Amino acid sequence: MQLKNLYDDFRDGKTIKAYADIIKNDAKKLSKTINIMEVCGGHTHTIMKYGLPQLMPESINFVHGPGCPVCIMPKERIDHAYHLSLLDDVILVTLGDMIKVPGSRGSLQDARSSGADVRFMYSPMECLTIAKQHPNKKIIYFAIGFETTTPMTASLLEATIKQDIKNIFFHINHVTVPEAMKLLIDSDDSRIDAFLGPAHVSVITGSKIYDIFPKKYNTPVVVAGFEPVDMIQAISMIVKQFVEHRCELEVEYKRLVNFDGNIVAQEKVKKYLTPAKQFRWRGLGDIPNSALELRDEYARYDATKIYKDILPNEPIDDHKLCLCGDILKGVASPPDCSIFGTACKPTTPIGSCMVSSEGACAAYYKYGEGL
Amino acid sequence: MKKITIACGNGGVENNDLIEKVFYKHFQNDILQKNEDSAVIHDGSLVFSTDSFTVSPIFFEGGDIGKLSICGTCNDIAMMGAAPMYVSCAVIIEEGFDMKELDIIVSSMKKELDINGAKVVCGDTKVVPKGAADKIFINTSAVGSVLKSGISSNKISKDDIVLINRDIGCHGATIFTAREGMNMGGDLQSDCASLWPQVQALIDGGINITAMRDATRGGVAASLNEWAKQSKVGIVVDESSIPIKDEVKGVCELLGFEATNLANEGTFILAIKAKDEQKAIKILKRFEKNRYATKIANITQEHIGKVVIESSYGTKRYLDMPSGELLPRIC
Numbered sequence: 001m002q003l004k005n006l007y008d009d010f011r012d013g014k015t016i017k018a019y020a021d022i023i024k025n026d027a028k029k030l031s032k033t034i035n036i037m038e039v040c041g042g043h044t045h046t047i048m049k050y051g052l053p054q055l056m057p058e059s060i061n062f063v064h065g066p067g068c069p070v071c072i073m074p075k076e077r078i079d080h081a082y083h084l085s086l087l088d089d090v091i092l093v094t095l096g097d098m099i100k101v102p103g104s105r106g107s108l109q110d111a112r113s114s115g116a117d118v119r120f121m122y123s124p125m126e127c128l129t130i131a132k133q134h135p136n137k138k139i140i141y142f143a144i145g146f147e148t149t150t151p152m153t154a155s156l157l158e159a160t161i162k163q164d165i166k167n168i169f170f171h172i173n174h175v176t177v178p179e180a181m182k183l184l185i186d187s188d189d190s191r192i193d194a195f196l197g198p199a200h201v202s203v204i205t206g207s208k209i210y211d212i213f214p215k216k217y218n219t220p221v222v223v224a225g226f227e228p229v230d231m232i233q234a235i236s237m238i239v240k241q242f243v244e245h246r247c248e249l250e251v252e253y254k255r256l257v258n259f260d261g262n263i264v265a266q267e268k269v270k271k272y273l274t275p276a277k278q279f280r281w282r283g284l285g286d287i288p289n290s291a292l293e294l295r296d297e298y299a300r301y302d303a304t305k306i307y308k309d310i311l312p313n314e315p316i317d318d319h320k321l322c323l324c325g326d327i328l329k330g331v332a333s334p335p336d337c338s339i340f341g342t343a344c345k346p347t348t349p350i351g352s353c354m355v356s357s358e359g360a361c362a363a364y365y366k367y368g369e370g371l
Numbered sequence: 372m373k374k375i376t377i378a379c380g381n382g383g384v385e386n387n388d389l390i391e392k393v394f395y396k397h398f399q400n401d402i403l404q405k406n407e408d409s410a411v412i413h414d415g416s417l418v419f420s421t422d423s424f425t426v427s428p429i430f431f432e433g434g435d436i437g438k439l440s441i442c443g444t445c446n447d448i449a450m451m452g453a454a455p456m457y458v459s460c461a462v463i464i465e466e467g468f469d470m471k472e473l474d475i476i477v478s479s480m481k482k483e484l485d486i487n488g489a490k491v492v493c494g495d496t497k498v499v500p501k502g503a504a505d506k507i508f509i510n511t512s513a514v515g516s517v518l519k520s521g522i523s524s525n526k527i528s529k530d531d532i533v534l535i536n537r538d539i540g541c542h543g544a545t546i547f548t549a550r551e552g553m554n555m556g557g558d559l560q561s562d563c564a565s566l567w568p569q570v571q572a573l574i575d576g577g578i579n580i581t582a583m584r585d586a587t588r589g590g591v592a593a594s595l596n597e598w599a600k601q602s603k604v605g606i607v608v609d610e611s612s613i614p615i616k617d618e619v620k621g622v623c624e625l626l627g628f629e630a631t632n633l634a635n636e637g638t639f640i641l642a643i644k645a646k647d648e649q650k651a652i653k654i655l656k657r658f659e660k661n662r663y664a665t666k667i668a669n670i671t672q673e674h675i676g677k678v679v680i681e682s683s684y685g686t687k688r689y690l691d692m693p694s695g696e697l698l699p700r701i702c
Contacts, residue, residue: 003624003625004617004621007620007624013682013683013684014683014684016684017685020684048688049688050682051686051687051688052686054685054686054687055685055686099695100378100695109376109377109378110374110376112377113374113375113376113377114374122626346695347384347385347388347694366689366691367688367689367691368677368688368689
């Protein structure tokens with residue numbers, strides 16, 4: 001298979017149309033509306049970019065989940081990055097998604113224009129080169145992301161230790177998917193009937209992490225790839241489950257996801273990281289065991305410990321008009337929010353769902369769902 | 372205090388905001404306000420434009436900063452239906468810059484001037500200490516003589532259609548892969564080219580041109596959005612009609628870009644009367660790089676000020692103005 005097959009074949013208009021017809025036919029046999037939550041922000045983006053809701057019958061409804069790692073980062077943690085980047089002897093390195101996310105003091109883009117040395121990388125391993133080029137600076141890797149990006153952080157720490165590099169430090173903000181899914185489905189006002197499981201997360205974790213949802217929560221999960229053909233096929237699989245009265249864990253994204261996942265990556269993550277007691281998710285609040293932190297034996301690399309005296313930790317709430325919490329739970333949709341598209345826009349985001357293109361509000365704003 | 376960020380130079384939302392809030396605020400006048408590719412002056416007989424070039428790397432597949440500095444400014448002149456005539460050349464050079472490289476850059480400027488039938492008639496050179504500039508920055512301004520008057524981005528109507536002369540995104544994709552040291556294989560190179568010969572052929576062929584715009588920073592998405600706002604129309608793009616090379620699609624896939632946001636330096640959109648469609652495409656295709664010249668959009672009275680893109684399977688979405696930190700120093 002070539003790269004071209006991935007973007008041409010998995011975006012093929014005729015295939016998308018054919019699946020839309022199957023869904024419309026099957027949906028006639030449904031007795032009620034099905035609310036499908038796509039957990040992952042990448043899926044939210046695909047749904048909006050390719051206008052999938054426009055192809056759905058009325059009985060299929062999308063609920064946009066909390067799976068955008070930038071969107072769920074609480075402001076006080078963004079402030080950590082901002083704070084650290086402004087220290088004289090620090091080079092702050094992070095992934096490009098973090099560039100414009102505003103904390104309470106500003107974004108990293110603002111910090112950089114005030115003289116901070118902030119670098120946005122495609123691969124965390126570039127920290128190794130930067131550390132060698134700048135032996136007198138402290139390189140702080142501000143690690144973000146779900147299970148997908150966690151193995152890269154573990155690999156960077158492993159290389160840092162192996163190469164005996166003394167000036168790389170880690171600020172870990174890695175969160176995990178299943179606990180947030182449980183919180184959402186357990187909440188009293190939950191409207192979720194089925195989940196579309198994340199694509200890249202599942203490549204690492206395997207589909208096994210969702211096994212509990214059909215079994216304990218009576219909620220089907222279909223793991224889907226990020227292309228529109230992937231997603232619409234996965235949606236048709238969910239609809240078929242309801243029509244046939246099944247409740248199962250299925251994988252549409254079989255070209256990359258199996259039940260066990262990438263064991264090597266999982267072992268590496270386990271070696272260096274351990275579940276944190278809790279993590280405050282922007283829009284959702286504290287969720288126990290929903291994030292990772294460095295194991296105690298690697299504390300000397302942990303920027304949150306080294307700089308704990310100067311890092312602000314007071315929780316900072318979102319604006320009281322912001323509906324992001326309700327949007328993440330699926331009880332509100334972006335246009336329901338009074339500041340959507342007016343005070344809150346992608347260039348001046350107020351709530352979490354507007355800060356990254358993977359957030360539901362940003363995707364609605366950008367692609368104008370409901371044209 | 373608010374500071375200038377890299378996003379303020381992206382050719383998109385933040386860039387336009389900066390121009391409006393600072394430069395327009397102080398400089399406002401009737402000519403500037405028209406917001407055309409070049410200023411129409413001297414009772415409409417001349418146009419005038421300027422551009423600065425800071426591209427990194429200064430040598431890239433398909434061109435160099437010298438060629439770019441002439442194409443960029445002369446293309447703005449050509450987009451107004453005018454022949455580039457007189458050009459200024461101001462250069463800021465970093466101490467220690469290689470004399471041989473400077474000679475290569477200036478000789479590519481000369482080559483491109485000849486294609487435009489223009490000449491450099493004034494100039495300036497400054498040398499700054501190491502670190503005060505990155506290698507070399509060039510500013511060029513040009514004056515052109517209007518051959519077809521009335522071309523304006525403010526006059527597009529529902530009687531027009533939008534064509535594009537070639538496949539999009541090559542310049543942005545080339546610069547990025549060069550900077551990241553990626554080798555995509557294939558024949559990816561910048562589209563950097565002077566557009567005057569193509570414009571002249573369209574005028575000579577009697578095409579009813581309403582507007583033209585070279586889709587530089589911010590790409591085709593920015594240019595179409597500017598037109599929708601300036602002419603107060605809606606633009607409906609047929610997604611499958613936009614020509615994009617496989618190599619460019621590949622770069623976009625790997626790095627998460629949209630080809631419609633990538634910069635071009637020899638690609639332009641033109642709004643013409645619908646009846647001239649086939650004739651104009653035939654003229655454009657006479658040029659070597661324009662194999663994929665095609666119609667990409669219709670103009671409507673719905674979605675005023677917006678660009679809507681239609682998929683082959685019947686869904687619609689906005690193609691919005693690029694925002695945030697696009698790749699800096701592409702031109």
